Amino acid sequence: xxxxxxxxxxxxxxxxxxxxxxxxxxxxxxxxxxxxxxxxxxxxxxxxxxxxxxxxxxxxxxxxx
Numbered sequence: 125x126x127x128x129x130x131x132x133x134x135x136x137x138x139x140x141x142x143x144x145x146x147x148x149x150x151x152x153x154x155x156x157x158x159x160x161x162x163x164x165x166x167x168x169x170x171x172x173x174x175x176x177x178x179x180x181x182x183x184x185x186x187x188x189x
Contacts, residue, residue: 135175135176135177136175136176137166137173137174137175137176138173138174138175138176138179139171139172139173139174140154140172140174143174143179146176146179147179147183158172162182163178163179163181163182164178
């Protein structure tokens, strides 16, 4: 897990691999979600990062009652 000096333990940034493990999805699925703009991500130079809180909110938005 990558931690920027400006992030707290409560809201770290995750790499693609960490998001794939966290959501238990394949790289192709993650890429499809990114292409569809399903959840926000950041591109810093060549690095792609995700805020864990954004991913958690996205998961909650998919909850079926």
